[in-house]
Amino acid sequence: MSSTPYSTLDGVSHPYYPVDATVPFYVANTTPLLTILFSFAGLIAGFVVLCIAVSKYVNPKLRRSDVAVIAWFAVCGFLHLFFEGYFVLNHKTIPGSQDLFAQLWKEYGLSDSRYLTADPFMIWIETLTVLIWGPLSLLTIYFIATEQTALRHITQVVVCIGHLYGVALYYGTCHYVERYQGLRYSRPEWVYYWGYYAGMNAPWGVVPVLLLWGSVKEIKRAFEDGAGRKNL
Amino acid sequence: MSSTPYSTLDGVSHPYYPVDATVPFYVANTTPLLTILFSFAGLIAGFVVLCIAVSKYVNPKLRRSDVAVIAWFAVCGFLHLFFEGYFVLNHKTIPGSQDLFAQLWKEYGLSDSRYLTADPFMIWIETLTVLIWGPLSLLTIYFIATEQTALRHITQVVVCIGHLYGVALYYGTCHYVERYQGLRYSRPEWVYYWGYYAGMNAPWGVVPVLLLWGSVKEIKRAFEDGAGRKNL
8 A cells, every 4th residue: 555644653654544543563465455355255255155055965955045145144154254253363463464364454444444453342343243143144054054944034133133233333433433533444535435444344234134124024924824823 | 429539630520430531511419329219210110010001901911921021121112212312312411410310320420431421332332222222122012012923023032132232242342441441431349340330231131132032932933833834
């Protein structure tokens, strides 16, 4: 990143906002941006393909809509367990590291420096994400593949509420910190604020609504069917 | 409150932790502690009795276990909509106000000063609580009273996940801020940390687990009944 301004407080210059943020031991990424982005996309795609392949092996009769839901929860599971798991375990050393995931976090941090400053809210909400929403995402895939429909819709509702609440808190705390404390964590360029920060988190505000709607319909139908049976 | 130390930074002395917290226009409570606590308990009890009475009027056949769940969600609804709603609307003026709810927040603030310092995380998570968990708590009562069993268990699961995630974030952010930034928001006396902060929030880490367990059993049974019907 060659954008200005670079902070030079604490003797460490960095491209993050606010410019006086403390990003200890920061070193700029050494791998070209497109290389780390395509590597990341490749890893995610590989994990999605793996999850779908195993699910289809377990249950060859999977419907196309179920495969789409499996793909979504595979993306969630990968990001929660591996990418966000890496953050939780390594948040102190990310600014100075050149691991693939560290370079990705340094790039994403341009849109939200809290990932590079060991922000307590981020560490804790990410810890919960890794420990709870990650495993539950993969568990939902398991319940879909094994046609445990009741449990599938229960975990689906639970993870969707977790995602919606999480993304609302993520956007909301940023907004309120900006409004009440005048702090901006994102660089001002369009690509960072709207592309990374707003855009890359938006799917977790949209897809869960659709999945939730589907699960609510299925749970309602199950209760109606059950009531119908009692009346036979 | 006559406990020491009182901060005298910013020209305003207050009993809150950290001692250098900014609590603008703070004035000590004028009503005796027991009076505000019993008034609060009375208001909550009145609202619970009202919700139960209306529910029994609507549905005289309510089971005792359902009445207990209605009582729980009535407590939640009252606190979320009125007490926490008061905080969201008046958080800037609470330190200097002598309203009943303001005096209660000033008392609770001894265990968590973020309620008196316009903390962005608290304002936003409380805003979501008022707008989402409050109405959904009362909606759950409505679905119980009107025996809309599917919708009741759906909203019950949703609110329970919201409560569990919320209390985990509430405790967790405090813990991490203390661990990483050395900040304590609670006065050190046992009654504030363990009585108010830990104790008064603990029900939202326990009751939702029990309710969630009950809803999961009912949803599973509904799917099994529905499947059974298809096999008839």
